[in-house]
Amino acid sequence: GEDVEQSLFLSVREGDSSVINCTYTDSSSTYLYWYKQEPGAGLQLLTYIFSNMDMKQDQRLTVLLNKKDKHLSLRIADTQTGDSAIYFCAETGAGSYQLTFGKGTKLSVIP
């Protein structure tokens, strides 16, 4: 089946930029998503990008997509302690509404 891979942990200092990376195998991916999950909470949709785009910016968040390498990244500028959470990358393939998730990257922000 299709696969989505993420590194499990990332630690950054408050005020620095965070970059969370994701790779996927589905060459027919149409939409790619980033979700945030805080402890004990559900998933919050942060942003998503269509596969024919290579960049999307939304306030402190920048998503970069390299479709050739099947690589997606999420950059959080000026990272704050409130950004500490698990970040999930997910993709959906052509003709499907099922989301395939990565295992999540736990972001720890050091004050």
Added chain:
Amino acid sequence: SAVISQKPSRDICQRGTSLTIQCQVDSQVTMMFWYRQQPGQSLTLIATANQGSEATYESGFVIDKFPISRPNLTFSTLTVSNMSPEDSSIYLCSARTGEGGTEAFFGQGTRLTVV
């Protein structure tokens, strides 16, 4: 966007019993889904809840264990039947909105512990 409410938010259940989880969306949506998130793991799709017909289950999940109802375009239930400790997980309801269902939102989840 869509706001999705799940009830209960958490429960501790005895093995062999069943629990029904409710999911309410604040707007009509075409597609609703149920996911499971086992401790420390990612999300796995259980089934697609179809309005007016039987749910579509993913490999490894069966209707007898996880019966699903979808009586209308804003509401769905998932029942976890004859529970065992291995069913201890977070169960999340999801709905897709926007043009072509591009936006996928989640409820806050139901944290189930089976003892």
